[in-house]
Amino acid sequence: MEKSSPEKLILVTHEAGGIACITINRPHSLNSLTKSMLTDLARIFKSLDADDSVRVIILTGSGRSFCSGIDLTAAEDVFKGDFRDMEIDPVFQMEQCRKPIIGAVAGFAVTGGFEISLACDILVASKDAKFLDTHARFGIFPSWGLSQKLSRIIGPSRAREVSLTATPINAEQAERWGLVNYVVDRSELLNKARQIAEAIIKNNQDLVLRYKAVINDGFKHDLTRALALEKERAHEYYDGMGKDYFKKMQEFIAGRNTSKPSSKL
Template sequence: MPPCRDLSSILLRQHVSLSLSLSEIAAAAKEMEPPSTEAEPLILVRKDPSGVAHIVINRPRSLNSLTRSMMVDLAGAFRSLDADDSVGAIVLSGAGRAFCSGVDLTAAEAVFKGDVKDEESDTVCQMGRCRKPIIGAITGFAVTAGFEIALACDVLVAGRGTKFIDTHARFGIFPSWGLSQKLSRIIGPNRAREVSLTATPITAEMAEKWGLVNHVVDADKVLTKATEVAEAMLRNNRDLVLRYKAVINDGLKLDLSHALALEKARAHDYYDGMSKEQFQMMQKFISGRKSQPSSKL
């Protein structure tokens, strides 16, 4: 996880070049919102009647840098929504111009010296345990811890101009939320080594080309597209969506032969455990879907 109290001030003070122009940094600082007159939760949760839940990292004046308490609240939000039967999919986004700029440097000691083995308050651990599909709506910057949170999503939608940056090596912070292992499995080890060891940003367009990002759209369309993806999932059999996500993710931890065996075993368990009534419901669902328009995705 990275330190990032305030992306613009850190980069300028340290004279660190991450292939971000000073004009971009200045624009980010300029467009930060003025202080709010009312205290707002730093992690916002909203549930739509459709079954899509929205989690928003809400600290735009600091480019959504994370404190320890924010990480705990974010982990709790995923845990709570996972247990909520009215929720079928989750869209994760950041308020303002950045998705998440990493860990707040003023809170770094509490983060790095805290109880790192406490899985209940571990954001990425709870995202990994969440049965519901998580769609990341990424705009602006996703820096180190923010990059790791993005990698914990199941689908990524990024705005044009978005940059994914790993600054672990730059600041001497050892990764602990999976970036060193996940990125290489997605974009390939050679690309991942260059990205992480040089702290080179990945643009949204390059991320899409490399298979890291599913969709690249205009920045003001990111939330709309992410919500459309979530709603498309909810038009399917919700129980099977959860089971399908689980077998894909669990299979990725195995070699192909064992992953295929896992799929076969879970298929047998699924059909063996299906009652006559459930089988009839499945047939009815299939019959009803034949008259529905196909998904736009």
């Protein structure tokens, strides 16, 4: 693996096939985030989104924790001044990222770390993973989407209990409630994330990006509007492909058993 980021606390590695792996690397503080780390994380996601060689992003943490949220000793520095600047907001940049993001969560994902995990498209958790919302405990108002996203995933009653009591969700519960896609041994966490990434990479890259966008965008609307959005995007897609598209598709289907899928389809 080639380390492509000079940052010590946020590491980036580029792997074969178009996988980029981001590691939050402050294990002695359970990967708590300082202002400079938030800025670096946001800029890295924006940079990887613009990098045509990157097709899937894996986000993980080093050591015993995925991310324990904002470093409370630096909270004043984080929340004052330009904290509303979307350019340096990692969750906003993750939500804007066109590339699929796979979160590989081991240990704790606490408050801001929980919100960062919710900004991933697919989550894999180790058996010792715990998701914990401590906003109410410390008197910090959520601003990265936890109050709205969690209820849409696990239901409002469960979300209220989790957030108002600051009770952790363990890995088994998270899988049962649909919060995570898979629970695996810690030793297999990154392998499972890479397996998912490799399965994505095998598909048509242009449609992967469009498919992620229509799922995420449609989820913000009621079903009627979401179905209309799918129709709109489908018409845009086929109109942009030109007259030869269906001919190419037929040629691909005819030769599918003897040739690899074309990235142009």
